[in-house]
Amino acid sequence: MTDIDYIMSLLDWNNSVSDQVKGIKLAENVENINVFLQPCNKSYSKNVWDNCAKILSARADEELSPYLVELLEWLRDLNWPGAFCILDRLQKYADKPSLDRALNTCLKYAQATEDEVWENNLRMLK
Numbered sequence: 001m002t003d004i005d006y007i008m009s010l011l012d013w014n015n016s017v018s019d020q021v022k023g024i025k026l027a028e029n030v031e032n033i034n035v036f037l038q039p040c041n042k043s044y045s046k047n048v049w050d051n052c053a054k055i056l057s058a059r060a061d062e063e064l065s066p067y068l069v070e071l072l073e074w075l076r077d078l079n080w081p082g083a084f085c086i087l088d089r090l091q092k093y094a095d096k097p098s099l100d101r102a103l104n105t106c107l108k109y110a111q112a113t114e115d116e117v118w119e120n121n122l123r124m125l126k
Contacts (some may be wrong), residue, residue: 004035008044011051013081020051027055033063037070038080044079051084057089065095066103075121090125099125 009015009077010023013046027036036052038108039045049119056064064071103125110119 004030005043008035008039008048011048011055012044013047013050024051024055027057030055033059034067034070037067038082049081050085051082052089053085053089057085061094064089064093065098068093068099069105072102072106072122072125075124076115076118078121087121087124 007023007026010019010026013020029118031035033056036055038049039052053074056067068090071086071090074080074083075090078084078087090099103122107119107122110116110122
């Protein structure tokens with residue numbers, strides 16, 4: 001069994017590169033990848049997002065499929081750590097109909113909330 005808190009502690013960008021690489025390697029064995037979707041609590045926050053994006057980007061489309069909306073939410077601000085990594089991965093996503101459904105859901109939400117920045121970021125995937 002893999003200790004998620006231990007992995008997250010390694011993923012912190014304040015750690016050495018070797019510790020971060022170790023965390024990414026250990027994360028390969030984590031089945032429930034939702035823990036890497038922009039985690040934020042008192043122990044870790046944006047300081048792990050770059051490495052979480054790398055972990056998620058290495059996963060197969062089938063693993064990412066249930067989390068497309070959450071991945072698209074990562075694009076609300078391209079200044080967020082890992083946003084460009086997620087954008088790049090989504091541009092390579094093969095199941096276009098599934099991605100389009102999630103994209104349309106997020107576009108409607110972005111328009112309803114008048115979040116023009118997010119809307120423009122989402123349109124990069126069209």
